[in-house]
Amino acid sequence: xxxxxxxxxxxxxxxxxxxxxxxxxxxxxxxxxxxxxxxxxxxxxxxxxxxxxxxxxxxxxxxxxxxxxxxxxxxxxxxxxxxxxxxxxxxxxxxxxxxxxxxxxxxxxxxxxxxxxxxxxxxxxxxxxxxxxxxxxxxxxxxxxxxxxxxxxxxxxxxxxxxxxxxxxxxxxxxxxxxxxxxxxxxxxxxxxxxxxxxxxxxxxxxxxxxxxxxxxxxxxxxxxxxxxxxxxxxxxxxxxxxxxxxxxxxxxxxxxxxxxxxxxxxxxxxxxxxxxxxxxxxxxxxxxxxxxxxxxxxxxxxxxxxxxxxxxxxxxxxxxxxxxxxxxxxxxxxxxxxxxxxxxxxxxxxxxxxxxxxxxx
Amino acid sequence: xxxxxxxxxxxxxxxxxxxxxxxxxxxxxxxxxxxxxxxxxxxxxxxxxxxxxxxxxxxxxxxxxxxxxxxxxxxxxxxxxxxxxxxxxxxxxxxxxxxxxxxxxxxxxxxxxxxxxxxxxxxxxxxxxxxxxxxxxxxxxxxxxxxxxxxxxxxxxxxxxxxxxxxxxxxxxxxxxxxxxxxxxxxxxxxxxxxxxxxxxxxxxxxxxxxxxxxxxxxxxxxxxxxxxxxxxxxxxxxxxxxxxxxxxxxxxxxxxxxxxxxxxxxxxxxxxxxxxxxxxxxxxxxxxxxxxxxxxxxxxxxxxxxxxxxx
Numbered sequence: 001x002x003x004x005x006x007x008x009x010x011x012x013x014x015x016x017x018x019x020x021x022x023x024x025x026x027x028x029x030x031x032x033x034x035x036x037x038x039x040x041x042x043x044x045x046x047x048x049x050x051x052x053x054x055x056x057x058x059x060x061x062x063x064x065x066x067x068x069x070x071x072x073x074x075x076x077x078x079x080x081x082x083x084x085x086x087x088x089x090x091x092x093x094x095x096x097x098x099x100x101x102x103x104x105x106x107x108x109x110x111x112x113x114x115x116x117x118x119x120x121x122x123x124x125x126x127x128x129x130x131x132x133x134x135x136x137x138x139x140x141x142x143x144x145x146x147x148x149x150x151x152x153x154x155x156x157x158x159x160x161x162x163x164x165x166x167x168x169x170x171x172x173x174x175x176x177x178x179x180x181x182x183x184x185x186x187x188x189x190x191x192x193x194x195x196x197x198x199x200x201x202x203x204x205x206x207x208x209x210x211x212x213x214x215x216x217x218x219x220x221x222x223x224x225x226x227x228x229x230x231x232x233x234x235x236x237x238x239x240x241x242x243x244x245x246x247x248x249x250x251x252x253x254x255x256x257x258x259x260x261x262x263x264x265x266x267x268x269x270x271x272x273x274x275x276x277x278x279x280x281x282x283x284x285x286x287x288x289x290x291x292x293x294x295x296x297x298x299x300x301x302x303x304x305x306x307x308x309x310x311x312x313x314x315x316x317x318x319x320x321x322x323x324x325x326x327x328x329x330x331x332x333x334x335x336x337x338x339x340x341x342x343x344x345x346x347x348x349x350x351x352x353x354x355x356x357x358x359x360x361x362x
Numbered sequence: 363x364x365x366x367x368x369x370x371x372x373x374x375x376x377x378x379x380x381x382x383x384x385x386x387x388x389x390x391x392x393x394x395x396x397x398x399x400x401x402x403x404x405x406x407x408x409x410x411x412x413x414x415x416x417x418x419x420x421x422x423x424x425x426x427x428x429x430x431x432x433x434x435x436x437x438x439x440x441x442x443x444x445x446x447x448x449x450x451x452x453x454x455x456x457x458x459x460x461x462x463x464x465x466x467x468x469x470x471x472x473x474x475x476x477x478x479x480x481x482x483x484x485x486x487x488x489x490x491x492x493x494x495x496x497x498x499x500x501x502x503x504x505x506x507x508x509x510x511x512x513x514x515x516x517x518x519x520x521x522x523x524x525x526x527x528x529x530x531x532x533x534x535x536x537x538x539x540x541x542x543x544x545x546x547x548x549x550x551x552x553x554x555x556x557x558x559x560x561x562x563x564x565x566x567x568x569x570x571x572x573x574x575x576x577x578x579x580x581x582x583x584x585x586x587x588x589x590x591x592x593x594x595x596x597x598x599x600x601x602x603x604x605x606x607x608x609x610x611x612x613x614x615x616x617x618x619x620x621x622x623x624x625x626x627x628x629x630x631x632x633x634x635x636x637x638x639x640x641x642x643x644x645x646x647x648x649x650x651x652x653x654x655x656x657x658x659x660x661x662x663x664x665x666x667x668x669x670x671x672x673x674x
Contacts, residue, residue, distance in 0.1 A: 038457040040464075120652065126456050127397045128652055131600070134399075135593045135645045146638040256589075261468065264461055305479035309472040316468035320445055323454065323462050 008170055010294055016177035016245055017286045019184035023238035024259065025266040025278050026184075026191055027231035032264075033272035033333075034195060035227045036207030038126050041117065041133030043259035044140050045232040047251070048113045049106035049239025051144055054151035054249030056105060057098045057160050058084055064094075074152050081158040089164040099162035103240055110236025114229035121228055122221045137256055144251030156250025159243045180241045187234060191275055196336050203227060204273070257312070265319050271329030280330055369626055371511050375580050377618025378518035382573040383591070384598035384610040385521060386566030390438075391604050392542045393562040394446060396459040400467035401595060402588030404434045404567045406474055408574020409583040410489075416497040417487040423497055423575050424509070430571040438567020441466050442559060467589070474585040491584050498579045510579040517572060522611050529607070538562070590641075594621065597644035601651045603658025612659055617644055 024046055031037045058077075061084045062068055068080040088095045120132045144151050151157050166172050194200055202223055205213040210220050239259075243249045262285070270281020289311065292299075296307045303310060322329070337344055366374070387401045411430040412423035419426075445462050454462075481489035499509040529535040540548040541558040549555050577587065594617055602613025621643050628636045655662050 032457070036457075038460065040460070120649070124652060124656070127460065128600070128656070130457075130460055131397055131596045132649060132652060135596065135648060138593055139642050139645045142639060142641045146635075257468065261464055264464075268461070304483065305476045309475045309479070312468050312472035312475075316465045316472065319465040319468075320462055323458050323465075324445075324448055324452070327452075327454065327458060 005170055008174070010290065012170070012173050012177045014286055014290050015181055016173070017290065018283055019177065019180040020238055020242050020245065021263065021266060021282045021286060022184040022279055023180075023187055023241070024235055025263045025270075025282050026187060026275060027234035027238070028263045029267045029272060029275060029278045030191060030194075030203075030231045030234075031227055033267060033274070033278070034200065034203040034207060035224065037121055037224060037228065038130045039117070039133055039228075039231075040130040040256075040260060041135075041137035042235060042263055043254050043256050044117070044133070044137040045110050045113050045235030046239035046242070046259045047137070047140050047144065047254035048109045048232075049236030049241075050243040050249045050254060051151050051239075051251075052106040052109050052236070053102050053159050053240040053243035054157045057102045057162075058157070060098060060101070061087065061094070061160060074148055074157065077152060077155075077157050081160055084160045085164040088160060088162065092165050095162040095165060098160065099244070102244075103237055106236045106240035107233045110233040110239075111229050113236065114232025115225070117232060118225040118228040122224050134256060134260070137260065141251055141254055144254070151249045151251055153251070156248055158248050159246075161247060162244065176245050180245060183237065183241060187237075188275060188279060195273075195275065198338075199223075199226075200336065201338070207273075262315070265315055265322075267329075268319065268322055268327070269329060271331040271333065273333040274329070274331050277329050277331030277333075284330075366507070366511075369622065371507070372580075373619050373622035375511055375514045375576075376622055377615040378514035379573045379577055380591075380594055380598050380618045381518045381611050381614030382514075382521060382569045383595045384602065384614045385525070385607065386438075386569040387595055388599045388602070388604060388607050388610040389562050390442075390566045391599070392607065393559050394442065394450070394459075396446065396456060396463065397596070397604075398441070398566075399460065399463045399592065400441060400470055401566070401570060402590070402592035403467050403470040403474065404438055404570035404588065405574035405577060405591065406583075406585060406588035407434045407437060407470075408571035408576075409578035409587055410474060410477060410574075411571070412494060412497070412575040412578040413481070413487070413489065413492055413583060416494055418481075418485060422499065423494065423579060424499075424513070427572055427575050430575045431568040432571075434571025434574065435564040435566075435568035437470065438570070439560060439564045442563040447556075447559075471585060471589065478585050491582055492578075493582055494578045495580065508579070510576050513579075514573075514576045517576070518611070518614075521569065522608070525607060534558075534561075593641055593648075594618075594644045597648040597651075599658075600648050601658055603660030605657060606660035609658050609660030616659075617647055620644075620647060 024042065027045075028039060028042050031039045058081055059073055062073060062080060065087055067083045067087060068076060071080065073080060088098070117133060117136070120129055124132065144153075146153055161172075163172050163175055166175060195203070202213065202218050205216070205218060206220050206223050213223075214220050239254075266281040266285045267278050268281070269284060270279065271277025292307065292311055299307055299310075339347075383401065383405060386404075387398060390396075390398050390401070408430040411426050411433060415421045415423045415426040441463065445466055446459060449459055449462055478489035481487045495508070500506040501509060501512070527535075529539055537548070537553045538558050538561075540551075540553055541555045545555050548558075574588075577583070577591075581587075598613035598617040599610055600613070601616055602609030602611065621640060624643050625637060625640045651658060
């Protein structure tokens, strides 16, 4: 089966963006949907992961191989990264190592950021927390944008391509998309297990009534901290994967619209506190957006302004409509049972049998 | 001759405008209990009214201040009436209300960008990163103090005085305070709480529109002007105390002075590279306030604090 290249590219980008946003939205769903922490600074952790991917892998390879001859990594970025990619294309082992190391380090940085975010999160009321986290993310962007050494400031940096050994072009993008989708599916399965576990029920208890959870002996502070660290790790992994996918990092693209507001729209559209719902929300969102981008040139002559703004206008309107008409989303939250359905059925039948035998004896 | 060195002018202008913005933000928070993430964009509306008046209508922007006030006020009122009130009636949580204001901000941001595109494509007017310093009147000759300096100071002082008179000397002001203290009880004694909310939102938007016109006469204007200044507005309101309208004035001047002088002193002592990191200053102020005195300066019980120090 051979698809025309245009269609393949379209499908590939849908797979990649669905996977990337799935990771970020699921982590937001864990914070907001299940635990009730309004993280208005989701962009911060995504940014952290992307900064790691922009800063580290290239420099590590330069250190190990001496590529570039001691030239400044940022000033000669394009040149050095081209040589690094050439090196990676002949050394598959290095490619795999550098990819794994970056993801792990991004996860570490994410954990650190989550820990920082947890500091206000366990002390402040929702509205103050939302304002502080939003401000933190904005400041993170300002630092990345101005501190050139990190990710090249206004110009951005290129990220070495771990798939350099593969023929560049469609095949590379398809493979990268599938790798990211692999991560996303693994995270989805893990979170599905997590929310059905006793910890998952504790999260909902904290969300619904902190006081009640505390009275029942749940350590609310520890639970919130755990959730923020875990979800920030996931966000940062998403950010690093995004950097590898696009092959570059520029601080300005990690703003509060794209990496905070959109994930919120996806979670609320699909259904908060429902991972499958969130996945559905991500899919709807990404497909509609990719269609808008795909038909941008066709649409352009009919509207007298940049199509991007139509996009923003639509999303703002859609979100308000969701909040008013169906705040529970497409797939509302479902009660989860501590045991599997089969065991519950068996227990029910056993109890029924006992009751009926008891009534017979009387 | 200029009255004051430019640095002091800049500090006073910025702080006064911040004051107008944070007073509005605090006012809406006091009534509806939701921090409005779209507040910055109300000011951007004022900036674009100013741009339109000078570049399209060839009028000094000061003439169109009433229009900016009404327009931004109406946009703020629409947020309350069409979005927040229905959501509150549904019993939505504060998180939903906050995300709704962000969604509204998105709509405003795109509307402003579309208008900016229309100005630049249709009317060939520079509508991004524009400066309207030339539009301002200079008092005392061509090198004199710009009018915006007096304008911003005067409006900040006028607003605080008028607010004080409104809240303490008029029947409606007393009704407003009652509604802020306890909306349920105020409703029971026959106060039209919805009217109080309506007036608060309109005033908050109007003040932001006024601030926006004045901002455009001194600072660079762009569609994202409001979303950038939003952090400073939040910091000013938080440091002053989100539960006290007069705190917003204190906070506005504190954050404004800290930003302008802090940036200047750091740049002089450490190096010019530090200049773009200015947004870090309000963040630090905001976080420090929330951790040390979460109810802001107006929430600190000064007398008790003084007594405790004296005892030591």
